[in-house]
Every structure is written in structure tokens, then in C-alpha cells.
Amino acid sequence: MAAEPRYAAIPIRVTVNGVEHDAVVEPRTLLVYFLREQLNLTGTHVGCDTSQCGACTVHLDGRAVKSCTVLAVQANGARVKTIEGLANGDNFHPVQEGFREKHGLQCGYCTPGMIMTAVHLLEINPKPSDDEIKHALEGNLCRCTGYVNIVEAIKWAAEKMKDQG
Amino acid sequence: MFPAPFGYAAARSVDEALELLTQYGEEAKLLAGGHSLIPAMKLRLQSPRILIDLGTVAGLRGVRAAGDSLVIGALTVHAEIAASDLIRKHVPGLSDAAAVIGDLQVRNRGTIGGSVAHADPAADLPVILAALNASFLVQSTAGSRSIGSDNFFTDFYTTALKADEILTEVRVPIPVAGTGSAYAKFPHPASGYVVVSAGTLITRQSSGSCAAARVAIGGVGSGPIRAIATEMELQGKPLTPQVIAAAAAKAAEESDPVEDSYASAEYKRHVATVYARKAIQAAIERASKV
Numbered sequence: 001m002a003a004e005p006r007y008a009a010i011p012i013r014v015t016v017n018g019v020e021h022d023a024v025v026e027p028r029t030l031l032v033y034f035l036r037e038q039l040n041l042t043g044t045h046v047g048c049d050t051s052q053c054g055a056c057t058v059h060l061d062g063r064a065v066k067s068c069t070v071l072a073v074q075a076n077g078a079r080v081k082t083i084e085g086l087a088n089g090d091n092f093h094p095v096q097e098g099f100r101e102k103h104g105l106q107c108g109y110c111t112p113g114m115i116m117t118a119v120h121l122l123e124i125n126p127k128p129s130d131d132e133i134k135h136a137l138e139g140n141l142c143r144c145t146g147y148v149n150i151v152e153a154i155k156w157a158a159e160k161m162k163d164q165g
Numbered sequence: 166m167f168p169a170p171f172g173y174a175a176a177r178s179v180d181e182a183l184e185l186l187t188q189y190g191e192e193a194k195l196l197a198g199g200h201s202l203i204p205a206m207k208l209r210l211q212s213p214r215i216l217i218d219l220g221t222v223a224g225l226r227g228v229r230a231a232g233d234s235l236v237i238g239a240l241t242v243h244a245e246i247a248a249s250d251l252i253r254k255h256v257p258g259l260s261d262a263a264a265v266i267g268d269l270q271v272r273n274r275g276t277i278g279g280s281v282a283h284a285d286p287a288a289d290l291p292v293i294l295a296a297l298n299a300s301f302l303v304q305s306t307a308g309s310r311s312i313g314s315d316n317f318f319t320d321f322y323t324t325a326l327k328a329d330e331i332l333t334e335v336r337v338p339i340p341v342a343g344t345g346s347a348y349a350k351f352p353h354p355a356s357g358y359v360v361v362s363a364g365t366l367i368t369r370q371s372s373g374s375c376a377a378a379r380v381a382i383g384g385v386g387s388g389p390i391r392a393i394a395t396e397m398e399l400q401g402k403p404l405t406p407q408v409i410a411a412a413a414a415k416a417a418e419e420s421d422p423v424e425d426s427y428a429s430a431e432y433k434r435h436v437a438t439v440y441a442r443k444a445i446q447a448a449i450e451r452a453s454k455v
Contacts, residue, residue: 006172052356069200
């Protein structure tokens with residue numbers, strides 16, 4: 001017998017930045033709003049209504065995804081990493097350092113999404129070319145910087161991570 | 166906006182999903198990667214009463230070889246297809262196409278089954294799958310059937326899938342030796358969707374002649390269009406630049422592209438011939454290496 005659809009109060013268990021959370025969500029609750037409003041992790045941003053801008057990018061089971069286009073219920077049982085989960089105490093992730101060193105941001109609104117995509121890129125491709133970085137960022141829009149320093153920041157981070165081995 | 170309220174069912178098996186689909190009929194939509202459905206629901210272009218989640222069903226992901234075919238689970242994401250050594254070895258045109266869908270994040274969620282069932286006329290996978298002569302395994306409470314790509318994409322956003330059927334597998338024949346495949350895309354600069362694209366599968370004899378050719382064009386019709394005139398110009402002929410150019414020139418002959426603010430019908434028909442030539446040449450180069 002098929003289980004009946006539920007219209008409200010769906011229990012989910014999600015591990016976010018290493019911490020397990022039991023929560024209750026509506027079916028239509030988007031993952032980005034769950035993170036921001038129920039977990040108070042406001043580093044993940046909502047920048048558009050059309051799944052284009054990427055300001056909402058987080059890692060879901062190790063993959064960079066647009067959390068505005070994922071239902072919170074789809075993250076049941078999954079591991080999520082947000083921008084808040086990158087630093088190790090006071091030690092920034094090299095990509096975060098790169099954005100500081102190379103002035104990879106102005107208003108900062110797109111930045112968490114840019115960083116989360118870049119972290120995933122460097123995990124699957126530790127030595128990307130400029131073109132590969134630009135292709136990887138096709139899902140992240142920036143209205144301030146013109147992207148040049150964002151690419152430089154990621155290159156800097158790739159070098160730093162290579163040195164760290 | 167937020168989607169309108171709906172009921173959510175996390176299916177635990179294909180059978181359970183079929184039971185729910187049969188029970189709720191037109192009120193229900195299947196959820197795979199959700200990267201066409203959820204954006205539509207956020208804009209309230211679609212407000213299904215029920216979502217049946219196929220993402221919670223085990224066994225629908227993965228790429229494997231089975232006899233003379235590659236079998237791809239419907240819930241396999243584009244990123245996995247683009248990264249698959251098995252696919253790149255046998256049908257690299259599919260690797261090409263999966264790698265240019267949307268963007269990195271979209272490729273981590275969007276699925277082959279979802280893309281094919283949604284049948285967006287500006288999508289990539291229907292075009293290459295038509296060129297590769299793929300078939301789609303479809304299940305219902307009455308059993309299962311296989312639908313060939315030539316019969317699958319019937320109209321804009323419309324397929325041969327019945328309302329109570331679920332696409333569970335995509336099967337791609339493993340080509341014979343001496344065959345190459347390729348996909349060439351002219352993307353819209355803002356959306357990344359197909360303006361015009363071409364998928365090709367060319368078998369080349371050691372003499373240099375074309376033993377077989379399949380060419381599909383995207384962006385010039387309601388779905389992928391087989392460029393039959395192009396295929397006939399190639400079949401049996403030596404694959405010289407002149408033959409390729411003459412064949413590619415016919416790629417959009419039968420087509421009737423929709424004009425839009427980005428490109429006129431005439432422009433799309435012309436650019437289709439350019440991308441047909443690119444994809445034919447790339448497939449031939451790969452065929453020569455095998």
C-alpha cells in the first residue's frame with residue numbers, strides 16, 4: 001500500500017555543517033529558506049527567482065547545488081555544508097583567504113555562493129585553468145566585480161591548496 | 166515566489182510511485198532532480214497538488230554496460246553522465262552534451278530521466294539521444310515497454326509517455342567499431358539553453374566512406390529533428406570536406422524554427438547547418454581514432 005502524501009509538518013533529519021538537526025518543514029519549504037529561517041544560517045543568500053544567480057549555492061552530499069531549487073524534504077537524510085561550515089575556527093578555508101587576498105568581492109552578496117562553487121571545483125579539479133574556472137562559475141552571477149578578481153581569488157586558493165598538499 | 170502548497174510523497178519503490186501516480190492522476194507530478202519542475206512551481210507556472218519523489222527510490226541511478234547497450238538509470242544526474250568513463254569511451258557525444266547543460270550546480274541535480282520526460286525543445290539530451298538511437302524503458306502498473314527515441318519526442322514538452330507511466334532507464338546502443346559521436350551547441354548567452362545544436366553518430370569504414378550516419382538537430386522544431394537529408398548525403402559517400410559541407414547544408418531543410426527575440430527562423434536554419442558540420446566533423450575524427 002502506498003503511503004499517503006503529506007501536506008504539512010514533514011519531519012526531516014539533516015546534518016548541516018556537521019551538526020544533525022531534526023526539523024519539521026512544509027513540503028514547499030525550499031532548502032535555502034530552511035537553512036536561513038529555521039537554522040539561522042543566513043550566509044546562504046537568495047538573489048533571484050529563476051535559479052540563475054547561484055547566491056544560494058551550498059554543498060548537498062558533497063556536490064555544489066542551488067539550494068533555492070531543492071526542497072528541504074529532498075535533503076532529508078543528507079549532509080549539507082554552507083559557507084558557515086567552511087572555516088575551521090579562526091582558520092579560513094584557502095578559498096575564503098583567496099577572496100580576501102585578491103579582493104574577490106565588493107558588496108559580498110554573491111560571495112558565499114561563489115566560494116561554495118569554487119570549493120567544489122577545487123575538490124574535483126585541483127588545478128583548473130582560467131577557462132575551467134570561468135566555466136565552473138557559469139551558475140554564479142556577480143553584479144559588482146566584473147569577475148576578474150573572483151577568478152584571481154580562486155587561482156590563488158588553488159596555489160595555496162597545492163602548496164599545502 | 167514560493168510554490169503553492171502541495172502534498173509530498175517520498176516513494177520507496179517504482180511500484181509505490183506507480184500506485185500513487187495511478188491514484189492521483191493529473192493532480193500529481195513526478196519529482197526527479199526538480200530543476201525544471203521546481204523553477205516552474207516557484208513562478209506558479211505549474212502548481213501540482215501532489216509531488217511524488219522518485220529521488221527517494223533506490224536503484225534508479227548509475228551507468229552500466231549490459232550486453233550491447235549502455236544502461237543509464239533515469240535518476241542519474243548530468244554531472245555523473247559527463248564524468249562517466251564508460252560513456253566517454255563508447256558514446257562521447259553524450260558526454261559532450263551532459264557537460265554543457267545549464268551550469269555546474271544544475272548538472273549536480275538535473276537528471277537524464279527528468280530532462281527526457283520534460284522534453285524541453287531547448288534541451289540538450291533529447292538531441293544527442295535521438296542521434297544515438299537511444300530507447301527509453303517505461304514502466305506502468307500494466308508492465309513495461311521500450312520506446313525508441315524516434316517515436317518518443319512528439320511535440321513541445323510532450324512525449325509518448327502516458328500519464329500513468331514512469332521512465333526508469335535510458336538505453337544507448339554501444340556503437341560498432343569505427344563509429345564516432347559528437348554534440349555541438351550554440352547556447353543562448355544568458356540562459357544557456359539551446360538556440361541551435363547538433364548531435365551526430367557516424368560510422369566510418371577504413372576506406373574513409375560513411376557506413377552509417379545519424380544527425381539530429383535541436384532548436385529548430387518542437388523537439389529533436391532528424392536531419393534525414395543530411396544523413397542521406399553522407400551515407401555511402403567518402404567523408405571529404407566537400408561531402409560534409411554539402412550534407413550539413415541540408416541539415417535544416419525540413420525544419421520550421423520558432424522565431425524569437427534572440428534569433429530569426431532564417432538565422433536558426435543557417436546556424437543549424439554550421440553546427441551540423443561541426444558535429445559531423447567531430448564525430449568523424451573520433452571514428453577515425455577507434
